[in-house]
Amino acid sequence: MQRISSNPHPSSLLFDIWLVTHLTTNLLDEALRDLAVTADEFGLYSLLRELGPATPTQISRWTGMAPTTVSGMVRRLTVRGHIAQMPNPRDARSRLLGLTDEGHRVANDGGGRLAAVMPKLLDAVGPHTSMAHVGLRRLDRALRVVIGAAERPDEPLPGETGEAIDGGSVPYAGTPLTETQRQEVQQFIRWIIDRDASPANRR
Structure with a gap:
């Protein structure tokens, strides 16, 4: 006998995360469309802009992205002239990845587009x-x-x-x-x- 669920709309924490992830990606992709940058790519621009140069391994560990995903994204942004490699002073066996001047320009332009979207989002959050x-x-x-x-x-x-x-601080002297x-x-x-x-x- 087929079981009929009393809840026709399945909901769990992971399902909610999945929905929010895709809704957020849609919002970011639309805001960044004229820059020809995806939401995932812009996340990497933002990370390097805020934290400075990093190794591919650091990027993978910080973001949870697979090393192959990071490598593919880095290749695309390198071809665009937005990311450049530089020596790692702490480890001669690895290279640091940093934004070029053009990469910083794209990161700043994208940040401005997202700043324009934020008031609407904040109003909706309440x-x-x-x-x-x-x-x-x-x-x-x-x-x-x-x-x-x-x-x-x-x-x-x-x-x-x-x-x-x-x-x-708020004083409190109770239990x-x-x-x-x-x-x-x-x-x-x-x-x-x-x-x-x-x-x-x-x-």
């Missing part, structure tokens, strides 16, 4: 932007643990590692909070910050 951002970073960290990827090379977000948000309760308090504080910072509340 007053919980910080909560969503921190939630994604926690998901990022969990996925890295599961697949054995390297830690993110950039700085953690405020509140992501338990430090006071925006350098502030010590559990970790779950502390995270809920931090999320509520972020909600207040986002709510008060929204354009509607600044009018």
Whole structure:
């Protein structure tokens, strides 16, 4: 007998991630279309622009991309004149990959196009932007643990590692909070910050 599910719309964390991944790719591809750069390629432009030259192995470990995927992408961007190789002063056996001047121009132009899209996205997210951002970073960290990827090379977000948000503190002399309760308090504080910072509340 065929089993009839009580939930016709299957949902799981991995299914949600899959949907968000493709929706994000669609958004980025459309925003970057006139630059002839894909979402995945622009991610590499952004990584090298923010962190400077890196080895193919570092790129693979940071992003979770297969080495063959990184190699293929690097070949395409090298042909375009957007990436160049340079000696690695720490390891003569490897080479560093860095953006050329033209690569930096494309990265900056793409950044401007994404900045133009962000207000619409933030308005759609609403007053919980910080909560969503921190939630994604926690998901990022969990996925890295599961697949054995390297830690993110950039700085953690405020509140992501338990430090006071925006350098502030809220006095509390009651019963010590559990970790779950502390995270809920931090999320509520972020909600207040986002709510008060929204354009509607600044009018």
